[in-house]
Amino acid sequence: xxxxxxxxxxxxxxxxxxxxxxxxxxxxxxxxxxxxxxxxxxxxxxxxxxxxxxxxxxxxxxxxxxxxxxxxxxxxxxxxxxxxxxxxxxxxxxxxxxxxxxxxxxxxxxxxxxxxxxxxxxxxxxxxxxxxxxxxxxxxxxxxxxxxxxxxxxxxxxxxxxxxxxxxxxxxxxxxxxxxxxxxxxxx
Amino acid sequence: xxxxxxxxxxxxxxxxxxxxxxxxxxxxxxxxxxxxxxxxxxxxxxxxxxxxxxxxxxxxxxxxxxxxxxxxxxxxxxxxxxxxxxxxxxxxxxxxxxxxxxxxxxxxxxxxxxxxxxxxxxxxxxxxxxxxxxxxxxxxxxxxxxxxxxxxxxxxxxxxxxxxxxxxxxxxxxxxxxxxxxxxxxxxxxxxxxxxxxxxxxxxxxxxxxxxxxxxxxxxxxxxxxxxxxxxxxxxxxxxxxxxxxxxxxxxxxxxxxxxxxxxxxxxxxxxxxxxxxxxxxxxxxxxxxxxxxxxxxxxxxxxxxxxxxxxxxxxxxxxxxxxxxxxxxxxxxxxxxxxxxxxxxxxxxxxxxxxxxxxxxxxxxx
Numbered sequence: 442x443x444x445x446x447x448x449x450x451x452x453x454x455x456x457x458x459x460x461x462x463x464x465x466x467x468x469x470x471x472x473x474x475x476x477x478x479x480x481x482x483x484x485x486x487x488x489x490x491x492x493x494x495x496x497x498x499x500x501x502x503x504x505x506x507x508x509x510x511x512x513x514x515x516x517x518x519x520x521x522x523x524x525x526x527x528x529x530x531x532x533x534x535x536x537x538x539x540x541x542x543x544x545x546x547x548x549x550x551x552x553x554x555x556x557x558x559x560x561x562x563x564x565x566x567x568x569x570x571x572x573x574x575x576x577x578x579x580x581x582x583x584x585x586x587x588x589x590x591x592x593x594x595x596x597x598x599x600x601x602x603x604x605x606x607x608x609x610x611x612x613x614x615x616x617x618x619x620x621x622x623x624x625x626x627x628x629x
Numbered sequence: 630x631x632x633x634x635x636x637x638x639x640x641x642x643x644x645x646x647x648x649x650x651x652x653x654x655x656x657x658x659x660x661x662x663x664x665x666x667x668x669x670x671x672x673x674x675x676x677x678x679x680x681x682x683x684x685x686x687x688x689x690x691x692x693x694x695x696x697x698x699x700x701x702x703x704x705x706x707x708x709x710x711x712x713x714x715x716x717x718x719x720x721x722x723x724x725x726x727x728x729x730x731x732x733x734x735x736x737x738x739x740x741x742x743x744x745x746x747x748x749x750x751x752x753x754x755x756x757x758x759x760x761x762x763x764x765x766x767x768x769x770x771x772x773x774x775x776x777x778x779x780x781x782x783x784x785x786x787x788x789x790x791x792x793x794x795x796x797x798x799x800x801x802x803x804x805x806x807x808x809x810x811x812x813x814x815x816x817x818x819x820x821x822x823x824x825x826x827x828x829x830x831x832x833x834x835x836x837x838x839x840x841x842x843x844x845x846x847x848x849x850x851x852x853x854x855x856x857x858x859x860x861x862x863x864x865x866x867x868x869x870x871x872x873x874x875x876x877x878x879x880x881x882x883x884x885x886x887x888x889x890x891x892x893x894x895x896x897x898x899x900x901x902x903x904x905x906x907x908x909x910x911x912x913x914x915x916x917x918x919x920x921x922x923x924x925x926x927x928x929x930x931x932x933x934x935x936x937x938x939x940x941x942x943x944x945x946x947x948x949x950x951x952x953x954x955x956x957x958x959x960x961x962x963x964x965x966x967x968x969x970x971x972x973x974x975x976x977x978x979x980x981x982x983x984x985x986x987x988x989x990x991x992x993x994x995x996x
Binding site for chain 1: 632669679687699
């Protein structure tokens with residue numbers, strides 16, 4: 442079954458970080474997933490974790506471009522959550538009960554592989570950022586993420602001029618890149 | 630210096646802000662110089678990683694907010710919702726039954742009063758009754774006058790102002806108003822209040838005090854206390870890891886002060902196993918303050934510092950809060966006390982975490 446117009450709208454909203462869309466998708470699907478996890482040796486906290494991870498998988502999928510979802514959002518999220526939970530259970534040497542004749546499932550292997558790669562990259566960047574320390578972290582965030590002007594950054598961080606701030610930014614960036622790429626090279 | 634200029638050029642090139650002439654020149658340079666080409670590729674990848682990191686972080690935080698919001702409004706079934714929302718659900722469920730019960734009660738009451746009116750003695754006794762009620766009215770008037778007099782006397786005696794002399798920090802450990810602090814903070818206290826972030830004093834009662842572990846639990850018993858639906862942070866049961874970064878919030882002066890440091894050792898002063906050592910800036914008044922890890926989970930209660938060593942601060946491990954609650958539960962009144970076990974601020978950055986936490990940290994004032 443193809444996604445309906447209404448669902449396409451929701452996915453477009455999700456790609457644009459629209460709060461309302463996120464809330465609607467969350468509201469429509471969370472309870473089913475919680476039931477799945479709780480009926481299979483999990484807690485409500487596990488359900489929250491797994492569901493939010495699945496939301497990130499979906500988010501990444503719509504974010505990378507075309508809104509090609511060849512099934513309903515519900516089916517997709519269910520399939521992803523089921524796989525994620527199955528994996529966690531396997532790690533704990535438990536098995537998923539087999540009465541999951543819950544409508545249709547879709548194959549999500551590729552999406553999950555992609556997600557895993559991104560997740561490790563996310564952790565690497567997080568580690569790198571955290572070990573970078575202040576004020577480097579804030580300086581880089583101000584320049585690259587908040588896209589603030591060098592002049593403005595210089596005055597709010599207390600540098601005497603924009604050139605000094607630029608110098609400092611360069612040093613910080615080199616350190617961050619080194620921290621990130623050392624992990625990246627050892628991982629891959 | 631050259632490197633800086635080169636990077637600047639690369640960034641302009643990647644973002645497409647380079648002027649057309651420069652662009653042609655730069656592309657030529659890129660073709661002939663493999664090092665520059667490599668730098669462009671690498672930097673594009675890196676910037677992409679950074680953006681994606683920021684995006685994912687923001688999205689994670691949005692998901693958490695959505696979860697809390699939906700759970701609070703009852704739109705999703707989440708067991709973290711307790712208290713108010715549940716009462717409303719129950720009310721909605723039993724609204725119909727309650728309405729029927731109320732009307733039956735009303736009809737019964739009407740029937741009964743009409744029966745009593747019908748059965749009660751006749752008119753001949755009415756005068757006597759009126760006379761009696763007249764007397765009662767006199768007494769009532771007198772009472773009112775006396776009350777007014779007492780009140781005016783009361784107003785003349787000013788309520789004594791309590792001067793609080795010592796203090797510390799405390800933090801909320803459940804939504805029902807239990808706060809935890811150090812036992813030494815409230816030692817020899819005659820009056821104890823906690824002050825919230827609006828500067829309001831709230832009355833508290835000591836319900837548990839363990840001097841050996843230096844843990845005290847107080848209950849806020851004040852009508853001005855607004856119970857939150859849930860706490861944003863968790864209380865950890867397990868031991869913290871050495872080298873974990875930690876932070877604290879406390880009241881060494883009248884405003885809340887933030888401090889940052891790291892876990893230094895799993896044991897405390899002279900190898901004391903009840904506490905752990907933390908390298909953090911702390912001053913008198915920080916006692917009783919929570920120690921958070923980067924996930925926003927409480928790992929300890931800041932309790933003392935070593936005079937002879939710089940920056941050596943000790944904290945009671947958070948598992949002793951769990952033990953204190955277990956001890957409290959054997960006491961009949963507090964059987965249902967539960968500590969928060971999951972942190973909803975895990976993926977937020979430090980500033981956002983502190984913003985969410987700060988309303989649950991109190992200043993303890995003692996005299």
